[in-house]
Amino acid sequence: MKTKLTRVCVYCGSSSRVNQSYLDAARELGMVIAQHKLTLVYGGANVGCMGAIADAALAAGGDVIGVIPKGLVEKEVAHQGLTELHIVDDMHQRKALMAELSDAFIAAPGGLGTLEELFEMATWAQLGFHTKPMGLYNVNHFFDGLVGFLSHARQEGFLADAHLSLFNCEQSPKQLIEQLETQASISQDKWW
């Protein structure tokens, strides 16, 4: 089966109390996604790196789909300028809809929410529920420690090589997107 990348989901931090370089990097990724004619799917908030990536993708002429639970519309300040905003009942529906709408998943720097979303998609891939490519946007080496920990888990026998290699780890947003595009277009049996 061949898949063309059309919609990319980005999980990223909602905190605004982060170094400016993370917000700038989120903007760069949003711009690159739009330049590659891809639609951004994200959590629908207008705060932190989430707001930054959405604004940049929209400013570069891209389409952006947000998915936010009704309980967070005020807390995370739902973005009012998106191409589409889906307001769902709860976190489970949010993750399920984001997964369904997207052909690939990227985790950018973020906190517990970002990691939880990333690992849910990774465990679904491990179980064979999807074969969509996944990436880590390694701004400022943010994910080096996580990749090191996963390598440790593999060495200790808890993780297979194939599952460790699920994570395409890149500092350059352009390279990351192009890697995901290549993986999505390869016959999935070859890489999965």
Ligand code: AMP
């Ligand atoms: P954080 O990385 O903690 O700043 O969170 C990033 C985004 O993930 C925010 O929009 C959170 O609402 C969201 N999030 C946190 N926990 C969950 C969850 N269990 N399911 C879905 N989204 C979540």
